[in-house]
Amino acid sequence: MNKNHTMTVRFLLGLTLGLLPLFAAAEGAKLDETPIPTDQASIQRGAEEVITVCSGCHGLKYIKYRNLLTLGLTKDKVDGWRGSHSMDASLPPQMPGEIAKASFGVEPPDLSLMAASREGGGHYLYAYLTGYHMEDGKLSNSVFPVTRMPDVLGLSMMKDPQQRAKAEKTAKDISAFLVWAADPHAQQRKHMGYYVLAFVFVMTILLYLWKKQIWKEVDRQPKIE
């Protein structure tokens, strides 16, 4: 590549990249990028919170009671939650959809894929759960203003910083559990990924050396432009 050539490329790249921000539309409220925990303890606490509180209205149709055992929750605990439901039953909402619809005006959505179906995933959920505040004497949510869900964590009325911190931690746990629920094999996937990548990496190095070996004679010949 000659110098002239490189300059052209740089110029064009610069031009394109330089133009982009000019036209970038405002992307709506920026989400809080606080990391969502991925440790088992947080996910377990989140599971407890979701099953004892959220599932009053929301179901998780793609999560079965059996799946909770893979989180390290004890069988006794899961048995207590499922009552007469089978181990292979999905987590149901306590309140039937039609009744919930009558009181809230909208059927509470299923939570199994909530983290995957919102741009921002766990960050969105955390920002949403903690986004309740009072605006002109009315309850409002900064992430999803038209929501019909009440302020379950009570953050809109909470003043005490210690209490607020505790509620925010709960929001994080809930988000952590829902992130797991949307993609329960994520950990296994990443774990496997390291081995696969390590294998492919070594294989590629060996292939490169093999290629060098085979091409040795050809590489010695003068280069063709």
Add this chain to the structure above:
Amino acid sequence: MIKKTISWIDQRFPLTAFVKHELTGYPTPRNLSYWWNFGFLAGFVLVLQIVTGIFLAMHYKADSHLAFDSIQHIMRDVNYGWLLRYLHSTGASAFFVVIYVHMARTLYYGSYRKPRELLWWTGQLLLLLLMAISFMGYLLPWGQMSYWGAEVITNLFRATPFIGDQVVVWLRGDFSVGDETLTRFFALHFLFPFIIAGAVVIHLVALHTVRSSNPSGINLADKDNIPFHPYFTIKDMFGLGVYLIIFFIFVFFYPNTFIEAANNIPANPMQTPPHIEPEWYFLPFYAILRSVPDLVGGVVAMGLSVMIFAAMPYMDRSRIPGGARYRPWYRLLFYVFIADIFLLGYVGAQAVTPQSIILGRVASLVYFGVFLVLPFMSKVEERMLIKRGLPPAVKELLEGEKA
């Protein structure tokens, strides 16, 4: 024993002759760069898509009431179902990356020129098939984006003269996208890979007739050709390794990059998502579609923007060898075109605003402008380059390869 078996086969089927002609004796220019790896990579991705696709089809249910759930069944309950699906969904994007690079290489080095027109056109056919198959495959998860994407794209066929409305109903099997559409898209999505495989064979037969082009753009003499095997089999394997590293990073660590968040919400015909956006590989063409205010005009412009590549062998009238390498004006045009495609892709992803419309129209004009300018520019450039004389390196090479 092995010798005997092979000779037994050879009397009945040209096995040895075939292997010699296509592999161990197939002459390949020794100066091919790594840009020439992408054809093989495309073949690899095709095979991976077919294999993962067949296994996915064993668990998938093509029924509008069951499709979404069956995907979650694959993701959660089927052993390594998540791996199958992520390989397949990431593979679709990888296919387009590989094919676009493969096309860009052809454009840069002028590999579409005589005598490779038919090779280029079979490639164009493969591009169309790939676009069709990916579009139909995207409906199968039956999410919001699947549904509304299919609704918007099938609606474009309303632009067909006289029978537009009937064509749309005929495609959908219903008045709007529904169960009928899903089952037929699934059937066709299963059929098309085999049509593509057939078209690939034709592409390869054409390739092995005219042989690979090379970065110099000059047909190299026998002394500078080396057998495909083992030289390029090993080079392709090494390229495959590099490809797999990048591919697996996405599959195992960022698999949701290519799955729109809104597509994790089941299809709901009663609720249009606020922002319908096609997959990234259609964005530049989608931006061209949106840049024309009239439906028919937009569809024609979009169709033309895909099909115009077929005219390249005739629009590029220069006979200067080496594609963009020895042709400064053509090279500039090439980079303008590539930058413009990125710009169009960016515009296609934006919500419609006055700025994005203006930007989209300018970028669309540049897109077609490049092709419009090319026939004249290539001739003027050729005249200029002949007057100035070819670079000494090219002259020397031309002399050397005559023998």
